[in-house]
Amino acid sequence: MRFLWLWLPSVGIFLAGLYRAFLTGQADPWDWGVPVAGMLAAAGFALGQRGWRMRIWLALGGVGSVLLFCALAAARSSDPLAALGLLVVGVLAVSGGALLHSPPFGSSLSRTRSAGLSLFLLLLAALLLWRGPAQPVHPVPDRPDLAVITGLPLFWDELGRAGPRDAPIVTVLRTRFTVTPLDDPLQLKASGACRLLLAQSRALTPEQMVAIDQWVRDGGTVLVLADPLLRWPSALPLGDRRRAPSVSLLQPLLTHWGFRPIDIKRAEIRDRTPDGYVITLSGVQLFLTGAEDRIVGPSDWIVHRKPMGKGEVLLLGDADPIDDRLWLADPARPLDPRYWVADTPARVVHWLGGASIPGDRRWMQDVQGVAQAVGRALLAGMAWAIMGALLFRRERPGFSPEQKEKMAQ
Numbered sequence: 001m002r003f004l005w006l007w008l009p010s011v012g013i014f015l016a017g018l019y020r021a022f023l024t025g026q027a028d029p030w031d032w033g034v035p036v037a038g039m040l041a042a043a044g045f046a047l048g049q050r051g052w053r054m055r056i057w058l059a060l061g062g063v064g065s066v067l068l069f070c071a072l073a074a075a076r077s078s079d080p081l082a083a084l085g086l087l088v089v090g091v092l093a094v095s096g097g098a099l100l101h102s103p104p105f106g107s108s109l110s111r112t113r114s115a116g117l118s119l120f121l122l123l124l125a126a127l128l129l130w131r132g133p134a135q136p137v138h139p140v141p142d143r144p145d146l147a148v149i150t151g152l153p154l155f156w157d158e159l160g161r162a163g164p165r166d167a168p169i170v171t172v173l174r175t176r177f178t179v180t181p182l183d184d185p186l187q188l189k190a191s192g193a194c195r196l197l198l199a200q201s202r203a204l205t206p207e208q209m210v211a212i213d214q215w216v217r218d219g220g221t222v223l224v225l226a227d228p229l230l231r232w233p234s235a236l237p238l239g240d241r242r243r244a245p246s247v248s249l250l251q252p253l254l255t256h257w258g259f260r261p262i263d264i265k266r267a268e269i270r271d272r273t274p275d276g277y278v279i280t281l282s283g284v285q286l287f288l289t290g291a292e293d294r295i296v297g298p299s300d301w302i303v304h305r306k307p308m309g310k311g312e313v314l315l316l317g318d319a320d321p322i323d324d325r326l327w328l329a330d331p332a333r334p335l336d337p338r339y340w341v342a343d344t345p346a347r348v349v350h351w352l353g354g355a356s357i358p359g360d361r362r363w364m365q366d367v368q369g370v371a372q373a374v375g376r377a378l379l380a381g382m383a384w385a386i387m388g389a390l391l392f393r394r395e396r397p398g399f400s401p402e403q404k405e406k407m408a409q
Contacts, residue, residue, distance in 0.1 A: 007385035044094035048101020072373035096121035146177035168334035176354035217309025229283035285317025
């Protein structure tokens with residue numbers, strides 16, 4: 001029974017948090033915060049007659065299995081602040097639950113104090129869960145101007161059923177930039193923006209292409225998303241002029257800048273940069289640069305930079321990465337990085353030169369590695385429970401002779 005009391009809560013905690021972790025692909029200890037708090041509080045109440053050492057051992061086992069899985073699944077150690085926070089939540093929860101199990105022989109005053117302390121510890125654990133390491137993205141005070149020219153439904157409902165509506169990626173961009181959508185590139189100079197997101201735009205006239213080229217050469221920075229095989233979902237029928245272009249119409253401008261298309265990787269690619277960032281691509285165009293005669297694609301840090309006069313061009317041969325289906329698990333929570341399934345918003349902000357989005361997300365590795373991490377975490381939890389059962393074999397529930405005497409009185 002001691003083994004089951006020490007093992008089953010740990011297994012329950014671990015399995016309950018796996019759903020959230022598999023939903024996003026992040027090995028984030030904070031995904032187990034609610035299961036740790038709830039199950040350890042219940043286990044602490046059930047073990048109220050046991051010693052405090054057994055309860056702490058249970059908390060260490062439950063949290064330790066989670067941290068071991070996160071480290072193995074991501075092939076790197078967890079964020080120290082998140083790991084420490086989860087451990088503190090576990091200890092507070094199991095202690096608060098144990099204090100709720102007030103001994104029947106105590107005075108009403110002692111029971112009231114015990115209940116008050118228990119409530120305080122549980123509220124402290126809840127506060128730590130709410131204001132812990134994982135926080136939503138908040139707007140920064142000084143936000144540079146960003147112009148956006150696009151044929152994608154980033155600012156509106158393509159069926160015209162509602163007024164202006166920001167796509168999730170725009171919601172994130174507004175926390176780092178003052179975003180201004182433009183219909184005509186001839187308005188670029190008057191907008192005062194020094195950054196431009198050119199994402200799968202509609203056909204441009206020669207005058208409009210010249211305006212973009214001159215704006216870049218005068219010192220602007222442009223991030224071009226030119227998709228040769230757009231897979232953005234649309235409820236509009238094929239041929240409807242309101243649909244975003246299914247292929248990039250910017251090739252004349254890209255050729256002028258020295259980018260030559262050579263091949264398309266049609267499969268969906270979850271690309272990981274050398275510094276650990278993850279971007280999901282779908283049907284990406286590969287390019288050659290004129291002078292270097294070198295392939296530009298996912299293996300080249302995803303985006304290729306090229307100076308142009310006083311400005312700079314950044315080219316990604318795919319517009320699908322900013323589709324929230326490829327970077328967000330819950331469309332209602334674009335500002336919570338714990339619901340991201342890729343680093344796309346943070347990388348777009350970085351490429352455009354905005355203030356960085358904090359957070360070092362640990363992404364799970366291949367399926368085989370994750371399966372091994374699950375098995376090892378469960379095995380470690382079982383071993384910890386066996387050790388605890390042997391260590392506390394003399395610790396039995398019940399009351400001391402003094403307590404029994406008070407109960408008789």
